[in-house]
Amino acid sequence: MKVRNPAISRLKLSAAAPALAATLLAGCATTYGDDMDPIAAAEATADYSPEIPEGTGYFASDSTLPFLAPDFTKISEDDYVPAFEQGMAIQKAEVQAIIDNPAPPTFANTIVELEKSGRMLGRVSRVFFALTGSNTTDRLDEIQSEISPKLSAHSDSITLNPELFARVKAVYDNRAAMSMTREDAKLLEETYDSMVHAGALLTETQREQVKAINSELSTLTTEFSQTVREATVDNxxxxxxxxxxxxxxxxxxxxxxxxxxxxxxxxxxxxxxxxxxxxxxxxxxxxxxxxxxxxxxxxYRADQGGENDTRLMLAKIAKLRADKAALFGEESWASYAMYDRMAKNPATAIGFMEQMVPALAATQRREAAEINAMIAAEGKNFSVQPWDWNVYAEKIKAERFAFDESLVKPYFQLEKVLEDGVFYMANKLYGLNFERRTDLPTYHPDVWTYTVFDRDGSELGLFYFDPFQRPSKRGGAWMSNFVDQSHLWGTKPVIYNVLNIPKAPEGEVQLVDFDNVETTFHEFGHALHGFFANQKYESLSGTATARDFVEYPSQVHEMWATYPEVLQNYAKHYETGETLPMEMVEKIQAAAKFNQGYDFGEVVEAALLDMKWHALTPAEAAAIDTPEKVDAFERKSLKELGLEIDLVPPRYRSSYFNHIFSSPAGYSAGYYSYLWTEMLDKDSRQWFLDNGGLTRANGDHYRKTVLSQGGTMDYFQMFQNFAGREPDVKPMLASRGLLEGEAQADSSKPDGALPPRTVGGE
Incomplete structure (x- = not known):
């Protein structure tokens, strides 16, 4: 699996308040009718007209551009702080108006009004956090450090407001007597659950403790993210x-x-x-x-001492999370954080991963033995180290499968990959068409823009593609929205994909390796999840799904990168125009099962390391209070896995594990999601192949049952509606070559230690 930065780094407006999920995804779905809930017609609230302050500046109203797309020519860095301050003040007044409403609490005057609050804050947040991820500046970093704790406190002032919760609870307790659509019921449930999860049922003293922890987490995780970026650039x-x-x-x-x-x-x-x-x-x-x-x-980029060392930051983050979980009576942050996941609890996620470890460990040892045999055959006097592994893995692939990845890259021109590959796939599966446009302002000259047309020719949304690496962009790849789809507001999605492809020198053809080909398909899978949203409420729209579900639709779409019909349409040699030969494609697919010891191992290790950090009790976390103890905990945790850590280090070490430490929650206790969703992905790929592959009928079925559903229903039920059965892990294990396991090759017991920091040490 080609794991990417979690993936959507999305700014999500929850039912209760704008909350950052920063790290980042129509058809035949049920139609909910008019925007106004029928309950509202019976309400006697006509005389209630609360005064709500108005904002000023660019973000005070919707953009005048098509699809409400941001007009970057009218936005300056000086606009953000006033817009954030005004946006928070306006939402505070909107929430107070809900509390002060003399009418009894109803779904319309409480839940829907809460959903509608915070429009200005949402507009500025979406643009600001898009730029801090993809095109930041020193000033934007300063603003983020200043505003993040204020946003955290603002969110707490809403989710932990006892008067507001009393109204929400009154509606929730009366739900059995109410007539609601499925989406209405889901919004009510999520609003109530999110407030309870935030601390609404805690004592006043406990709520104040939660607020303090949230504020500190907001500050620390922002500092962690910025420090990792600096460490990455500086090293x-x-x-x-x-x-x-x-x-x-x-x-x-x-x-x-x-x-x-x-x-x-x-x-x-x-x-x-x-x-x-x-x-x-x-x-x-x-x-x-x-x-x-x-x-x-x-x-060792972020654990060498000095200003770019993150070890004490991450230890403090882990401690604060453990403390917060304890206030809710949970034994660990993982138990607390997984309440709304598809897997439901840490035991399920850990058990799912641990079943793979024996076969994976055997594969690592077998592949290490094969690599060492090749090194010896070359007359070299050393044993494989992490910096050697993939060099020799590629040599073995070339020898065993007659496959040389360098011979494949000339067939992958970036523009063709996107327009003749990804867009071609979207047309064949879903009937979509795309039109490049240059009339809309973008936040960087390298961003490409497209109008997306639906199967009936109507405009579906707007797509921004930001492919190239630059110092102002954090690492990884992700999807997010400038505008969410919502029937309540009549909005269509404005979506962006961000990648980190090294830009070719000026005048040269922009080629990409196959990993970035798959990444382009993957991130557009997130985009499709957003484009096909068919929800009334933003909070449930598109990619607003559980952490261990959201990567599933994106991963499924990677399959089409090597599907013969799609591949033959875009994989053309940049000099000769020759189509990539199918025998070379077959070699790619055959070679893909080799090197799973590293490719799969680094992901499993990172996922289990994440769980180790977030299984800590407050006392255990408090004991990790020096950089050396952070190193020792990481080493001990990795050793316990039983994998070849000294040869195959985790995809991310703790000190630069942005997924889990760069935002107050992020993918913490959730990195396993990439593995969990791969199970759903590989099983779904088999369904597509069994049912005819790249057809409109298959695409329409997947759109109807999965891509258009957003977060409106149970995820197991959603999968069953698509596949006709529960998910099966066997296709995933088979694709990794782990289904039957392998006899273990001789290998010393792993000690969990990485190679020494100094160059030249073995």
């Missing part, structure tokens, strides 16, 4: 000669020279770190010393 590999980069292409070496010059190292060469431990250029580097330096800069 770029700098080398003196092009010979040290032997194995890279001419364009990659040219890009390295350009980056070094930008960093003040004229005449040298630089390779920027990625968000993951493993660097994508590592397999191509033939100089072993260079590989080792690059690996260690990556693996």
């Amino acid at each position: 770029a590999l700098i080398v003196d000669t092009a010979e040290e980069l032997a194995g890279l292409s001419d364009s990659e070496i040219e890009a390295a020279a350009k980056l070094a010059a930008e960093k003040g190292h004229e005449g040298k060469y630089a390779i920027a770190l990625q968000n993951t431990t493993r660097h994508p250029l590592n397999p191509a580097l033939t100089n072993r010393d260079t590989r080792e330096k690059l690996f260690k800069l990556s693996a």
